[in-house]
Amino acid sequence: QQQVKQSPQSLIVQKGGISIINCAYENTAFDYFPWYQQFPGKGPALLIAIRPDVSEKKEGRFTISFNKSAKQFSLHIMDSQPGDSATYFCAASVSGNTPLVFGKGTRLSVIA
Amino acid sequence: GAGVSQTPSNKVTEKGKYVELRCDPISGHTALYWYRQSLGQGPEFLIYFQGTGAADDSGLPNDRFFAVRPEGSVSTLKIQRTERGDSAVYLCASSLGTVWAGANVLTFGAGSRLTVL
Numbered sequence: 001q002q003q004v005k006q007s008p009q010s011l012i013v014q015k016g017g018i019s020i021i022n023c024a025y026e027n028t029a030f031d032y033f034p035w036y037q038q039f040p041g042k043g044p045a046l047l048i049a050i051r052p053d054v055s056e057k058k059e060g061r062f063t064i065s066f067n068k069s070a071k072q073f074s075l076h077i078m079d080s081q082p083g084d085s086a087t088y089f090c091a092a093s094v095s096g097n098t099p100l101v102f103g104k105g106t107r108l109s110v111i112a
Numbered sequence: 113g114a115g116v117s118q119t120p121s122n123k124v125t126e127k128g129k130y131v132e133l134r135c136d137p138i139s140g141h142t143a144l145y146w147y148r149q150s151l152g153q154g155p156e157f158l159i160y161f162q163g164t165g166a167a168d169d170s171g172l173p174n175d176r177f178f179a180v181r182p183e184g185s186v187s188t189l190k191i192q193r194t195e196r197g198d199s200a201v202y203l204c205a206s207s208l209g210t211v212w213a214g215a216n217v218l219t220f221g222a223g224s225r226l227t228v229l
Contacts, residue, residue: 042222043220044155045220046218099160100218102155102156104152104154105153
């Protein structure tokens with residue numbers, strides 16, 4: 001049973017375009033939603049995270065949009081650059097209670 | 113150290129053999145986690161230590177898997193009687209405290225790639 005469903009599996013975006021990756025969850029007790037970025041041969045690194053008390057969080061070119069009623073959250077990468085080419089994972093957990101559970105990942109390729 | 117260090121980076125073994133994977137967390141980080149990442153999948157939780165004790169081992173797939181952290185720093189993941197299905201990248205992460213509170217960032221190592229022939 002997959003607790004966090006991520007889509008698309010892969011994504012190709014033109015340089016300067018917007019990359020959008022979506023995640024859906026079932027467990028309404030989840031209250032921490034991070035996104036991780038992973039380059040080949042490296043471990044995942046935290047990119048940005050959100051809690052359900054806000055609907056959006058922005059850090060530079062990266063924005064998380066959160067829809068509590070739909071149990072969905074998404075990552076938007078504005079002005080996508082070739083250096084953003086990596087695999088992105090959404091994750092979720094219940095604060096103080098459960099391990100982070102990860103989605104299956106989205107492989108993003110930004111082409112010039 | 114500056115980051116989470118994992119050794120070996122690559123391990124090839126034969127079915128049925130015993131394997132140990134080592135994780136050296138960031139100095140001062142009390143929480144340590146092991147995850148397993150199969151090809152094309154997200155990290156899958158295995159076990160979490162707070163200090164020396166295993167606070168949550170609910171992700172260990174079976175009793176062939178065991179992990180220790182005897183002095184609250186370095187941890188070793190031990191796999192007995194390896195099977196081909198154990199082939200994956202084993203990731204270690206550490207944080208200042210429990211990440212489950214959401215306040216402390218998990219810092220991952222580069223992983224140990226295990227191949228069981």
